[in-house]
Amino acid sequence: xxxxxxxxxxxxxxxxxxxxxxxxxxxxxxxxxxxxxxxxxxxxxxxxxxxxxxxxxxxxxxxxxxxxxxxxxxxxxxxxxxxxxxxxxxxxxxxxxxxxxxxxxxxxxxxxxxxxxxxxxxxxxxxxxxxxxxxxxxxxxxxxxxxxxxxxxxxxxxxxxxxxxxxxxxxxxxxxxxxxxxxxxxxxxxxxxxxxxxxxxxxxxxxxxxxxxxxxxxxxxxxxxxxxxxxxxxxxxxxxxxxxxxxxxxxxxxxxxxxxxxxxxxxxxxxxxxxxxxxxxxxxxxxxxxxxxxxxxxxxxxxxxxxxxxxxxxxxxxx
Numbered sequence: 365x366x367x368x369x370x371x372x373x374x375x376x377x378x379x380x381x382x383x384x385x386x387x388x389x390x391x392x393x394x395x396x397x398x399x400x401x402x403x404x405x406x407x408x409x410x411x412x413x414x415x416x417x418x419x420x421x422x423x424x425x426x427x428x429x430x431x432x433x434x435x436x437x438x439x440x441x442x443x444x445x446x447x448x449x450x451x452x453x454x455x456x457x458x459x460x461x462x463x464x465x466x467x468x469x470x471x472x473x474x475x476x477x478x479x480x481x482x483x484x485x486x487x488x489x490x491x492x493x494x495x496x497x498x499x500x501x502x503x504x505x506x507x508x509x510x511x512x513x514x515x516x517x518x519x520x521x522x523x524x525x526x527x528x529x530x531x532x533x534x535x536x537x538x539x540x541x542x543x544x545x546x547x548x549x550x551x552x553x554x555x556x557x558x559x560x561x562x563x564x565x566x567x568x569x570x571x572x573x574x575x576x577x578x579x580x581x582x583x584x585x586x587x588x589x590x591x592x593x594x595x596x597x598x599x600x601x602x603x604x605x606x607x608x609x610x611x612x613x614x615x616x617x618x619x620x621x622x623x624x625x626x627x628x629x630x631x632x633x634x635x636x637x638x639x640x641x642x643x644x645x646x647x648x649x650x651x652x653x654x655x656x657x658x659x660x661x662x663x664x665x666x667x668x669x670x671x672x673x674x675x676x677x678x679x680x681x682x683x
Contacts, residue, residue, distance in 0.1 A: 368552050369393055370469070373447040374425075377414045380533055381453040383541035384474055385416060388451065389423055391545045395445045396426040398433070400456055434460040442466055449551065451544065452506060461508055469551050471506040474544050476536040478502060478518055480566035483511035488536065489529045490569035493594035495586070497523050499532070501540040503547040505558060512566075514558035516547045528596035572599060579603045581626035581677055585617040585644030603676045605653075605668075610676070613658055614650035621645035626677045631670055636661035639676055 372392040374385055377400045388394050397420035405412045413421075420427050430438045439462045442450075450471040452459060464471045477487035478500040484490075491499040500520040507513035519539050523532060550556035577595040579588055579602065592601040592615050600611045603626075615636075623629050623640025630638035637648040652658040653668070664670065 370448040370548055370552050371395055371446065372548075373398060373442055373445055373450045373467075374416075374420075374453070375399070375450065375455040375459065376416045376453040377456045378454050379415045380476070380537045380540075381416050381455075382419050383537045384451070384453045384544050385419060386423075387541040387545050388548075389425070392449075392548060394420075394425050395447055396428055396442075398428045398430070398442075398455070401429045401431055433457065433463060439463060439466075449548065450506075451548075453540070453544075458510075459506065464506055464508070472516070472544070472547065472551070473504050473506040473511075473513065474540045475502045475504060475511055476500075476533070476540060477569070478520065479504065479511055479515060480561040480563060482569040483566055484569035485571040487569045488533050489572060489594040492523060492527065492529060492532065493590050495590050499523055499536070501536055501543050503540075503543050504561075512561055512563065514560055516550065516556050516558070517543060519543045526593075528593045530597045574599045577601045579612065579677070581640065582642040585619055585621075585641040585646050588641055588646055589615050589617045600652075604678065605670075605674070605676055609654040611652040611658075612648055612650075613652060614648075616647040616649060617644055618647055619644040626675045628670060628672055628674045628676065630672055631665050633665075634662055637665060637670060 370392045372388055373395050374388060375398045376385060385397065397416055399414045399416040402411050402413045404410060417427050417429060442463060443466055447467045448469045450467045452471065453474045477491065479502040482490050498520055500518055502518045503516045504513040521535055521539055547556060577599045579591065592612050595601040596613060602609055602611045604610060621644050623645045625640050625642050627640040628637055629640055632638060635647065639646050639648060648661040650658060651661050651664050653664060
């Protein structure tokens, strides 16, 4: 039996949502893309549209950018579209019940973790921060309780030792798009399961703020490397050198070293800077000085004349 082509309203905002939107353009009838309003971005504070708004417009999909989803006008506008399914991929705000109840075949969500683990705003970064070697994507029926809906299907994805939030997000976005199409096919054929989550196994991934990127050199070297990977691209891991902010983008753990936390114990020409941790040490590979560009640690050494015996951390001013 050939599955019928579902009528879909898509809710999403960032780059992560783009592969799913593009997949739906081939697999379903996308009635509209609902995304967040344009906002000022960057140092120039230029008004920019969200990635979903730009891509949807390029493909001739109607774009809706309401300030409030709960307003009666928005609910009626979506009801008039008569969607079979509403698909949410990283919209960025809670979806009100009035909208979740609209589609007869249910609201569907793409979540980048193996639920019930890492419910919440930062599942990708949290998995890396905690040293996980595997994560995945869950396609589920959306409920009013955050990320607690019944599961349709899951796909597992390995986390490599060099993966950052940036690179892992790209992988999960692609896997999520394929899994979404598979789940919608099951829904259209009336074969989609509803697998309840075991909430006793749930963990929460809260929203990260700038201060979460501060490096605590008393931690284990492997934990600090995980922090650096998790904070790329935002909010970035950082410390201070000579009283100025220094972002750290890439580093390697030297777990067998015995050193003083935060102390620069070696400058390896052509490689980077060896810094002590609470257990082991780190070889800093890519850094970014305050007001400067991202560069190799070797470039930073040559431009700043870093010397063994100096110490990182202990800022004289807040971020």
